[in-house]
Amino acid sequence: SAVISQKPSRDICQRGTSLTIQCQVDSQVTMMFWYRQQPGQSLTLIATANQGSEATYESGFVIDKFPISRPNLTFSTLTVSNMSPEDSSIYLCSVGGLTDTQYFGPGTRLTVL
Amino acid sequence: GQQLNQSPQSMFIQEGEDVSMNCTSSSIFNTWLWYKQDPGEGPVLLIALYKAGELTSNGRLTAQFGITRKDSFLNISASIPSDVGIYFCAGFKSGGSNYKLTFGKGTLLTVNP
Numbered sequence: 001s002a003v004i005s006q007k008p009s010r011d012i013c014q015r016g017t018s019l020t021i022q023c024q025v026d027s028q029v030t031m032m033f034w035y036r037q038q039p040g041q042s043l044t045l046i047a048t049a050n051q052g053s054e055a056t057y058e059s060g061f062v063i064d065k066f067p068i069s070r071p072n073l074t075f076s077t078l079t080v081s082n083m084s085p086e087d088s089s090i091y092l093c094s095v096g097g098l099t100d101t102q103y104f105g106p107g108t109r110l111t112v113l
Numbered sequence: 114g115q116q117l118n119q120s121p122q123s124m125f126i127q128e129g130e131d132v133s134m135n136c137t138s139s140s141i142f143n144t145w146l147w148y149k150q151d152p153g154e155g156p157v158l159l160i161a162l163y164k165a166g167e168l169t170s171n172g173r174l175t176a177q178f179g180i181t182r183k184d185s186f187l188n189i190s191a192s193i194p195s196d197v198g199i200y201f202c203a204g205f206k207s208g209g210s211n212y213k214l215t216f217g218k219g220t221l222l223t224v225n226p
Contacts, residue, residue, distance in 0.1 A: 001158070033214075042201060042216045043156070058213075092155050094214075100144040100163070100205045102214055104155035 002027050002095055004105035012111045013083055020079045021108045023093035028073035031096040034066070037107070038089045049076040049093075083112045119202050119217030126192055127225050134200060134220045135186040142204035145178050145185040146214070150199045159200075160187070192224050 003026040013019050023032065032049040047055040047068055055068035070076040080087050088111050096102040119136045126132055136145070144163055148156035160171050162178035162185060169176055175188045185204075189196055202217040 004155075042218045044216075045213060096214075101146065101158065101161045102203075103158060104148075107153075107155045109153070 001103045002029060004093065004095060004103060006093060006105040006108050008108060009106065010109040010111075012113065014113055015084055017083055018079055018081045019083065019110060020077050021091055021093075021110075023076045023078070023105055025074045025095050029095040029097060030073075031102075032070060032076045033094045033096070033102065034068060034076070034078045035092040035094060035104075036089045037092060043092065046078070046091075049078075080110065083110075085112045088112045117202055117204055117215055117217040119220060121220060122218070123221040123223070125223045125225065128192060128194060130192055132189040132192055132196075132222060133186060134202075135184060136202035136204070136217045137184040138204060138215075139183070140206070141182040142206050142215075143182070144205035145176070146203040146205065147174075147176050147185070147187045148201045148203060150201065150219075152198075156201055189222075192222075194224050194226050197222055197224050 005024045007022045034046040035043045036046055037043050045058050046061045047057040049055050049068050049070040051070045065081050067079045090107045090109050092104050092107045094102040094104045117136050117138050146161050147159045150156040160169050160176040165182045166180045167178040173190045199219045199221050201219045203214050205214050
């Protein structure tokens, strides 16, 4: 399976600011995804990061709040914009291919004060 | 949207005991995945199931893809303290342009030495 890294691993941010999270994969992958895991909860898909085009967002998530970039097949970023305490979560990127299997990065633990 | 019903929500067992957890859905899935998440980490893929009726083992772990394609179970035999963590089932319904993985709410496993 691919080796996935995320930066930062954790951060504490002030309300109203933005944070960009990076996801790097050690090999080219077809699909990249961003998830949110709120404290004590399961994983919820935010969007699919599409290489060379706009991300596909799930219901309840919008591009203005969570802009996503995917400039190539090994890298993606998720920005959490105009943060509020409700955005405190673990943000995870995952990668997948043609076998429907997804592998996850270590996550970014975000706390918004 | 899609929902997976995962049970039990939590389990407290003694080291050496066997464990069973399951997921059910009202919809058909093409792939079932089982993940384990340790505190502060991203989910790690344990077993992937791609065919109805498939029974797959990974060491002490055994998982099955239900014949109706609406359920799956995971068994852990002879549990050890490092089995502690949250176990998630996930179902995948491919098709179209949206490869969406739906997660269960997780089973928190505690193993008493």
